[in-house]
């Protein structure tokens with residue numbers, strides 16, 4: 001029935017936190033195994049749309065369909081069980097615990113017998129976490145902490161990674177590394193949905209982009225087309 005290339009289908013979605021809708025009338029198809037980035041001004045509702053996909057902002061009306069099943073009213077835990085993971089903005093690992101302990105805590109829902117393999121999988125993705133295995137998370141560089149955040153959720157080998165401003169607060173070099181890592185996950189056929197303020201850098205590795213303004217998608221298309229758009233350049237990229 002539905003297009004097999006589409007993992008998530010969003011139709012007429014209104015979402016928020018119990019008050020007025022923050023995200024309004026969103027229609028979007030998210031392609032399987034691709035990377036899409038939400039961009040737009042501060043307060044546009046990018047994080048809220050991402051949270052609505054994970055079920056921590058509320059879908060008021062409209063639909064979110066995931067692999068042909070309705071998702072919009074299911075819990076975050078249910079979405080996690082179905083292969084969607086969420087990395088919120090900011091670092092929220094436990095700074096006073098080691099990389100190993102942080103990974104272990106995040107693996108508590110994985111059957112015990114599979115945890116070692118899950119961790120190995122993360123070390124293959126991000127070898128630096130293996131090198132820093134016994135280091136306190138709080139002593140990692142910002143970029144390494146972001147990799148730890150992602151590593152913690154990637155232990156479950158998710159289908160879809162939702163990540164909010166992963167490059168925030170990182171040096172340009174570390175930002176470039178994070179974007180390269182996201183592109184690598186996408187190349188491994190993970191569906192990556194990111195929110196980013198570093199528009200040019202993020203869109204350089206994205207397949208698609210959606211621009212949000214005041215809770216609505218005002219532009220959506222291939223990332224290279226969006227980045228070339230005149231209005232977009234004027235608004236976000238300094239001409």
Ligand SMILES: Nc1ncnc2c1ncn2[C@@H]1O[C@H](COP(=O)(O)OP(=O)(O)O)[C@@H](O)[C@H]1O
Pocket residue numbers: 017022040041042043044045046047048049
């Ligand atoms: N937990 C919350 N409860 C109520 N309103 C919120 C909450 N989080 C964000 N908002 C409001 O939603 C709007 C959009 O915020 P957000 O989705 O964080 O935008 P963006 O990520 O694009 O900067 C803002 O007006 C913000 O104040």
Ligand SMILES: [Mg+2]
Pocket residue numbers: 046047048089164195
């Ligand atoms: Mg945000």
